[in-house]
Amino acid sequence: MKLYYFDVLNPRKVCALARHLDLPVEFVHVNLGKGEHKTPAFLAMNPNGKVPVLVDGAVTLWESNAILCYLARKAGSDLWPTDARQFEVLRWLMWDATAFAPQAGTLYFEHVIKSRFGMGGPDPGEVQKATQGFLGFAAVLEAHLRGRSYLLGDALSVADFAVAITLPYAQQAQLPLQDFPEIRRWHAQMNTLPAWREPFPDLAEPAGLAEAI
Numbered sequence: 001m002k003l004y005y006f007d008v009l010n011p012r013k014v015c016a017l018a019r020h021l022d023l024p025v026e027f028v029h030v031n032l033g034k035g036e037h038k039t040p041a042f043l044a045m046n047p048n049g050k051v052p053v054l055v056d057g058a059v060t061l062w063e064s065n066a067i068l069c070y071l072a073r074k075a076g077s078d079l080w081p082t083d084a085r086q087f088e089v090l091r092w093l094m095w096d097a098t099a100f101a102p103q104a105g106t107l108y109f110e111h112v113i114k115s116r117f118g119m120g121g122p123d124p125g126e127v128q129k130a131t132q133g134f135l136g137f138a139a140v141l142e143a144h145l146r147g148r149s150y151l152l153g154d155a156l157s158v159a160d161f162a163v164a165i166t167l168p169y170a171q172q173a174q175l176p177l178q179d180f181p182e183i184r185r186w187h188a189q190m191n192t193l194p195a196w197r198e199p200f201p202d203l204a205e206p207a208g209l210a211e212a213i
């Protein structure tokens, strides 16, 4: 299995899960700074020109939340449950993609990505809008987490890997978490997982894209 990644937000969750599950994954570094995600060979795998991408034999999969489910199933792990809890997981993955991540991801983009790639300073209007949006959705998450260790209750699931993914960057991305102790408690718990804290392979000599495709 090959996992095409760069050390940014969406690839982070799938790298973390692959490591957490100890799956035999070959990590392939795709340097977004050098535009390696827009080459014809990469676009043939993901026409969106985005990471992450998973290639497992005949299966080529993009969209990080789908890759999370695939990896968990591949490992035979109940992090992607097969009973009725699967719908709960789906609910949180959808909510993440359509509600929470767009707000948190905008703050990450404005405060982290723009400065990393020399794209200028944060746009105050975007920051203001995303901060307001974040506060609204974070309140929903905060209320749900009260009395629960993880999103599904006692058991960790791929939903936690998806919904929590901006939290490792909370400080840099200026996520307004002051009034959300349950979210901070939940993330502290995620941080007890070594793979969550250190999801990426050693970047000293990343497996290059050119040789891997």
Ligand SMILES: N[C@@H](CCC(=O)N[C@@H](CS)C(=O)NCC(=O)O)C(=O)O
Pocket (backbone or CB within 6 Å): 008, 009, 010, 011, 032, 037, 049, 050, 051, 052, 062, 063, 064, 065
């Ligand atoms: N919905 C996609 C989003 C993927 C995505 O936006 N990836 C970013 C990195 S976090 C990327 O590759 N950006 C490069 C670009 O858009 O040019 C997913 O969850 O996989």
